[in-house]
Amino acid sequence: MSLSETLPVIDLDVFLSQPENSEAAQQECTKAANALVTYGALLVHDSRVSEDDNNTFLDLLEDYFNQPIDALKQDERPELGYQVGVTLEHTEKPKCAVDEPCLDIIANLDPAERPLDITGHQPDPKCRFFWKMGIPPPYDTKYPSLNAPNIVPQDADINARWEPVMETWGKSMKAAVENVAEMTAIGLGLPRSSLKDAGKYGPHLLAPTASDLVKFGQKDTILAGFHTDLNFLTIHGRSRFPGLHIWARNTGKRIPVKFPATGRYLLVQAGKQIEHLTGGLIKAGFHEVVVNEKTVETIEKRKISHPDRPLIRISSTFFWHLSSDYDLLPIPELASRASQLETGSQAMYEPMKVGQQVQNELKHIALMT
Numbered sequence: 033m034s035l036s037e038t039l040p041v042i043d044l045d046v047f048l049s050q051p052e053n054s055e056a057a058q059q060e061c062t063k064a065a066n067a068l069v070t071y072g073a074l075l076v077h078d079s080r081v082s083e084d085d086n087n088t089f090l091d092l093l094e095d096y097f098n099q100p101i102d103a104l105k106q107d108e109r110p111e112l113g114y115q116v117g118v119t120l121e122h123t124e125k126p127k128c129a130v131d132e133p134c135l136d137i138i139a140n141l142d143p144a145e146r147p148l149d150i151t152g153h154q155p156d157p158k159c160r161f162f163w164k165m166g167i168p169p170p171y172d173t174k175y176p177s178l179n180a181p182n183i184v185p186q187d188a189d190i191n192a193r194w195e196p197v198m199e200t201w202g203k204s205m206k207a208a209v210e211n212v213a214e215m216t217a218i219g220l221g222l223p224r225s226s227l228k229d230a231g232k233y234g235p236h237l238l239a240p241t242a243s244d245l246v247k248f249g250q251k252d253t254i255l256a257g258f259h260t261d262l263n264f265l266t267i268h269g270r271s272r273f274p275g276l277h278i279w280a281r282n283t284g285k286r287i288p289v290k291f292p293a294t295g296r297y298l299l300v301q302a303g304k305q306i307e308h309l310t311g312g313l314i315k316a317g318f319h320e321v322v323v324n325e326k327t328v329e330t331i332e333k334r335k336i337s338h339p340d341r342p343l344i345r346i347s348s349t350f351f352w353h354l355s356s357d358y359d360l361l362p363i364p365e366l367a368s369r370a371s372q373l374e375t376g377s378q379a380m381y382e383p384m385k386v387g388q389q390v391q392n393e394l395k396h397i398a399l400m401t
């Protein structure tokens with residue numbers, strides 16, 4: 033099953049070129065909201081996106097993560113919960129491995145549709161870089177450690193390329209995900225800018241991950257164990273290596289993510305903040321990154337087509353957050369729709385600041401103590 037056959041494709045071009053109240057635009061918005069309710073994910077077509085920008089970005093990150101470990105270590109900031117700079121391999125734990133409700137979700141899946149076993153709960157063998165893309169809030173924030181300045185790598189060649197490449201690709205993904213937030217708001221019956229404005233000063237992150245496929249390229253290696261994202265919406269560009277699996281809320285099926293072969297597409301996934309704000313009407317989407325058969329095939333092909341390039345799987349990922357000081361509590365109309373959807377026991381969504389929710393989640397995945 034390919035993702036393009038199963039996940040709805042939302043056309044941002046239609047939304048941006050037609051009047052907001054036109055039937056065509058309204059239809060796309062309804063489709064976006066319904067896709068997030070049903071699947072926790074959607075594909076978005078955005079003709080403003082440049083594949084060249086994504087490729088330039090992937091090249092830069094391959095070069096960065098191909099540096100000696102001592103160079104990478106200079107960019108680590110454990111005292112800031114790794115929320116800027118680099119996180120090296122075997123630091124981040126998949127929360128699910130130690131979280132009972134999450135293990136129940138796995139147990140309830142058909143054995144053939146389960147993620148790779150994470151119960152040994154080794155931290156993930158993936159590295160990550162966090163590049164902040166937020167606008168600093170113009171007010172005193174209660175959560176300053178999440179609003180610390182960016183780190184630029186020191187290597188002369190990488191340093192010179194870094195900022196323009198990160199900013200160009202990051203801005204493309206940020207623009208697309210903010211438009212998806214607007215479409216989702218309209219599709220849920222909320223004012224267009226309500227969700228986008230709630231994240232106006234969010235600590236958004238361009239957050240590529242890197243997996244060394246020389247060390248971790250054997251089939252069935254877990255690169256990132258089964259989990260959901262803690263932010264509001266996550267958007268991904270194309271990766272050079274397949275391996276991302278997602279689970280749609282209502283089907284219980286593992287879906288290998290496959291972008292359409294050509295064209296300007298991005299993948300959007302729901303995170304914990306949108307689940308909280310909608311009272312569970314939209315659920316954060318579970319996913320994993322593993323070495324599957326297609327990953328292995330792609331590794332073999334890439335060794336031949338690009339013998340001089342580092343064999344590193346970069347994910348082109350952007351985490352869009354709500355503002356840290358925003359009050360996170362379910363919107364009553366959406367929560368009541370959610371209660372009609374649920375059959376079993378319902379999750380509780382206690383009111384709290386977004387910054388508190390983020391800190392709670394980081395403790396679970398061992399990035400903050």
Ligand SMILES: [Fe+2]
Binds near residue numbers: 319
């Ligand atoms: Fe994730």
